[in-house]
Amino acid sequence: MGFIGLFYPWGILLQALAIVHFIRRRPETIWFYVIIFLGPLGALAYIVMEVVPDLGLLRHSFEGFGRRKRISRLEATVTENPSPGNYEELGDLYLEERNWARARACYDRAITPRTPHPDPVYRRAIAAIEQSDFASAIPDLELVTSSDGKYDSYRAVGLLAHACAQTGRTDQVEALFRQATALSTLSETYYNFAMFLASQDRTDEAREWAQRILAKKANMPRYVQRRERPWLRKASALLKSLPRRG
Helix, strand or coil: CCCHHHHCCHHHHHHHHHHHHHHHHCCCCHHHHHHHHCHHHHHHHHHHHHHHHHHHHHHHHHHHHHHHHHHHHHHHHHHHCCCHHHHHHHHHHHHHCCCHHHHHHHHHHHCCCCCCCCHHHHHHHHHHHHCCCHHHHHHHHHHHHHHCCCCCCCHHHHHHHHHHHHCCCCCCHHHHHHHHHHHCCCHHHHHHHHHHHHHCCCHHHHHHHHHHHHHHHHHCCHHHHHHHHHHHHHHHHHHHHCCCCC
């Protein structure tokens, strides 16, 4: 029968599972060759190293069930007690569910002239950006950053720079990005800055900021690499799209 024959047909199933996961998650390319050329053993190694750690992400699915129950309860609550606090909590839940429109509507009800903290204002801006409504996000982000320039580890400033870039307010974009990147290494900010520089035909600088994202990978724990994978892919794609000097 042979060693490989002992795995049949489970070896084929392992390889199929590994390839499907590889296509969906796109880890390092070397894993594709490990799966193909080492057969079931390569697929098993891939599953242990890449699939099993990703199982932790399934907890978000289970959290989603509980979150939707809480949303239902809060929807009933706000009909009887439409307080800003209840609407803010409901908006936060919708934001986690990526229901941007509902989240914004809740934050509109939660935010009043007497709102004591910037959290709902900031989150309303995030929901607006996710809907590509950058113009609406700018006043909220300006309000947040004017009271605390370091808010959310400088992400608020980075998002303000991005929103300004998307609405043609280029006169202040670079200064805001420089402020955000002075102390923050957030990949999202680096990528948005690189995209802005590329739009200004400052190719070499755009390439530098995209490379900074990829350079962080060497020192990232594996769980961070999985979380950062979308930005690593975007940075790689941007580098490939930029014309080279000479």
